[in-house]
Amino acid sequence: GENVEQHPSTLSVQEGDSAVIKCTYSDSASNYFPWYKQELGKRPQLIIDIRSNVGEKKDQRIAVTLNKTAKHFSLHITETQPEDSAVYFCAATNNNAGNMLTFGGGTRLMVKP
Amino acid sequence: DVKVTQSSRYLVKRTGEKVFLECVQDMDHENMFWYRQDPGLGLRLIYFSYDVKMKEKGDIPEGYSVSREKKERFSLILESASTNQTSMYLCASSFGLGKDEAFFGQGTRLTVV
Secondary structure (H helix, E strand, O other), X not given: OOOEEEEOOEEEEEOOOOEEEEEXXXXXXXXXXXEEEEOOOOOOEEEEEEEOOOOEEEEOOEEEEEEOOXXXXXXXXXXXXXXXXXXXXXXXXXXXXXOOOXXXXXXXXXXXX | OOOEEEOOOEEEEOOOXXXXXXXXXXXXXXXXXXXXXXXXXXXXXXXXXXXXXXXXXXXXXOOEEEEEEEOOEEEEEEXXXXXXXXXXXXXXXXXXXXXXXXEEOOOEEEEEO
């Protein structure tokens, strides 16, 4: 089955700096890569996703890049704000084969004002 | 607005008890998932269901079973609860067929004493 590794496990940045979280996956058939944000005490929510036919996707201050050859994808947050502080999870799945979503171990991002 | 509702927010059970965690979604989603969330381990998939009465084991199915008799309801069963099953349990659902965003319930924090 799929295995997703996520790094770093914790990340502390100064407000206004950029943050980068990296994930690798093992199954070359995976074709859908979402990122979820979980604020303290709340449920995870999708913030951005990318499919395997695209190399990069942006939504305001967040962007995701995908390198299919190397089997890794990354989340980039620019101009970080204190409200970006949360746990971020990457995930991977082959949505042509049952859509079983496998998550990475999570990254706790702390943005210091 | 998609709603995924878990029957309990907090649950305390005794070792050896049979425990039922219920999850209901109201958006006619095909896929439903049960995850376990532990600090530093991310979201680990216990079981996945892609249709009524259909199920697939995830990464950590030992000690758990599931039931999906109706499309909107997915139950997680701990046949004989043990202290190492103390955890946060998250249910999720997704439509599938290219609409892959997973929506999560609010979580059930289970303590086995």
